[in-house]
Amino acid sequence: MSRVDPESTGLNPAWRKSMVLASTGTTWQDGANLTEIQAARRLLIQDVKILEGIAPESGAYLNEVRLNCMPSHPHLLQPHFFFSPLRLRDTSSTGRNPSSALTTTNSEPSSTSTTRNHSSSFTKVSDQTSGTQTSSAKYETHRLVDPSLISCGPDKLDVDLCYILINSSTDARRRIYYTGRSAGDSIRESLCDHCS
Amino acid sequence: MAYRRWPQPNLPKLRSRYAKKTSPDLVESHSHHSFVLGVDNVLEMTIVTADGDHVIANSYRNKDLFWALRGGGGGTWGVVTSVTYKTHPSTPFSAAFLFANSTNASSTRSLLTEIIRLTPPLIEQGYGGYVLATTEQLLVFVISPNVTAEQNQAIFSPLFEFAISQPGFSVENSTFQSQDLWEPYDLISANPANSLVGVPSEISTWLLPKDVIETDRPEELAGELLKMSVLGYL
Numbered sequence: 001m002s003r004v005d006p007e008s009t010g011l012n013p014a015w016r017k018s019m020v021l022a023s024t025g026t027t028w029q030d031g032a033n034l035t036e037i038q039a040a041r042r043l044l045i046q047d048v049k050i051l052e053g054i055a056p057e058s059g060a061y062l063n064e065v066r067l068n069c070m071p072s073h074p075h076l077l078q079p080h081f082f083f084s085p086l087r088l089r090d091t092s093s094t095g096r097n098p099s100s101a102l103t104t105t106n107s108e109p110s111s112t113s114t115t116r117n118h119s120s121s122f123t124k125v126s127d128q129t130s131g132t133q134t135s136s137a138k139y140e141t142h143r144l145v146d147p148s149l150i151s152c153g154p155d156k157l158d159v160d161l162c163y164i165l166i167n168s169s170t171d172a173r174r175r176i177y178y179t180g181r182s183a184g185d186s187i188r189e190s191l192c193d194h195c196s
Numbered sequence: 197m198a199y200r201r202w203p204q205p206n207l208p209k210l211r212s213r214y215a216k217k218t219s220p221d222l223v224e225s226h227s228h229h230s231f232v233l234g235v236d237n238v239l240e241m242t243i244v245t246a247d248g249d250h251v252i253a254n255s256y257r258n259k260d261l262f263w264a265l266r267g268g269g270g271g272t273w274g275v276v277t278s279v280t281y282k283t284h285p286s287t288p289f290s291a292a293f294l295f296a297n298s299t300n301a302s303s304t305r306s307l308l309t310e311i312i313r314l315t316p317p318l319i320e321q322g323y324g325g326y327v328l329a330t331t332e333q334l335l336v337f338v339i340s341p342n343v344t345a346e347q348n349q350a351i352f353s354p355l356f357e358f359a360i361s362q363p364g365f366s367v368e369n370s371t372f373q374s375q376d377l378w379e380p381y382d383l384i385s386a387n388p389a390n391s392l393v394g395v396p397s398e399i400s401t402w403l404l405p406k407d408v409i410e411t412d413r414p415e416e417l418a419g420e421l422l423k424m425s426v427l428g429y430l
Contacts, residue, residue: 009235011267018403019319019410022421023428025399032396044400047424051402054420058403 014058022051235266240280243273250277287341290348291325291372291380294336294356300364301331301422307359308418311336311429314355315409321351327429331422339380345373401428 024047028040240254241262253262265273298304308329318338325338336355343351348371356369374380411417421427 008263009266010264011233011235014403014405015233017405019406019408020315020404021401021428021430022404023399023401023430024424024426025397025428026425027395027397030396037396041398043425044398047426048400048402050420050424051404054417055402055404055408058405058408 018058022054024048024051234281237282238266238279239282240278241265241276242278243276245274286376289339289341289374289377289380290343290345291339291374292336292348292352292370293372294334294352294359294367294369296334296359296362296368297366298332298334298362298364300362303362303364304329304331304334305415305418305422306362307334307365308422309415310355310358312409312411312414312417314351316406318351321347325430327427329422329427329429330425337380339374339377341377345371348373 024044026040026044028037032040240252242250242252243261243265244250245261251258251261253259253265255262261273265276296304296307298307308327311327318340321340322342323338323340326335327338328335340348352369352371356367359365359367359369372380408417421429
């Protein structure tokens with residue numbers, strides 16, 4: 001895998017430095033109640049924490065958004081994981097910071113406008129300082145995420161869109177933003193309490 | 197039926213605790229160390245975007261979409277209606293299989309330590325596959341298109357002998373030649389008996405970099421990995 005230029009695809013560059021994909025899984029019986037399912041998921045979370053301890057600079061593949069966002073594991077929001085360095089075109093073209101672009105994006109009916117962005121309006125962000133992307137490249141990237149993947153949304157917000165914002169140039173923390181309609185039917189965005 | 201030429205290992209515990217990969221085929225496979233990743237072999241995709249256009253994405257048309265589709269998750273950007281792959285000539289594979297039931301946790305750790313030590317040279321020689329482990333059971337199944345039957349035997353005999361010598365182990369092992377990739381794939385992945393389709397499950401993964409595997413203290417890495425409820429190691 002290291003024979004391939006990491007820039008040639010949108011795949012997370014971490015793949016090119018990896019030798020092994022460690023994995024874990026959990027299952028539960030059909031018809032299990034929520035307590036049983038949460039217990040099964042806790043096993044998975046524990047396993048991922050062990051792997052993260054082994055290779056804290058590396059990344060993950062699927063499902064970690066939800067896992068990391070669960071209340072039992074609130075602060076594990078690291079720069080890695082599967083997301084590629086993408087951001088919305090309207091963000092990069094105007095030079096606004098991502099959070100203001102989110103507001104702009106969602107001034108339209110959110111479901112249609114964001115779906116369009118989701119599919120086609122993105123651009124690749126390269127490292128502005130060195131012109132190359134490495135694991136420490138200064139991406140600033142955010143990405144739309146299926147709200148159903150997120151289990152820690154604000155209670156009073158009917159979440160219909162999630163963004164994940166990553167800034168790996170600084171402390172590499174991730175923040176999850178939600179947009180949705182509150183009781184008054186206005187669209188707003190908020191930062192996930194668990195993930196800040 | 198499932199393991200026509202191999203002893204059928206009893207894997208209920210591993211199987212129940214380890215959810216089969218959902219559909220990793222676009223990214224990785226048994227042979228990803230030989231043919232690089234699935235995404236590196238994609239030449240073109242056609243996709244219906246959310247605005248209803250049916251477009252072609254390749255290195256010349258919709259280049260940014262093509263770049264993002266190979267890594268951002270195919271379904272993220274629309275409905276992918278076709279994928280054109282660069283294919284490779286069918287080639288024989290050498291396979292190795294090891295299964296150990298263990299009543300001795302320290303033996304399991306010793307065997308996993310040896311597997312970690314063996315990982316860099318195996319990958320260098322084009323091996324890919326799976327290791328599944330708990331403290332009570334350990335399964336190795338790897339294949340490579342780049343080694344002969346004799347080389348395959350020479351590589352794995354010491355590992356098999358090491359496993360057999362461990363206290364508290366009952367071991368099944370074999371090496372195996374297949375005419376093509378389909379045969380091992382059929383035995384392991386395409387077999388309904390190994391399928392967890394329809395089983396409520398969740399998986400998670402973590403990439404382990406080269407320098408983590410090439411540690412000076414593989415026994416410590418093995419110990420950490422075995423703290424997991426179940427380890428998959430590909």
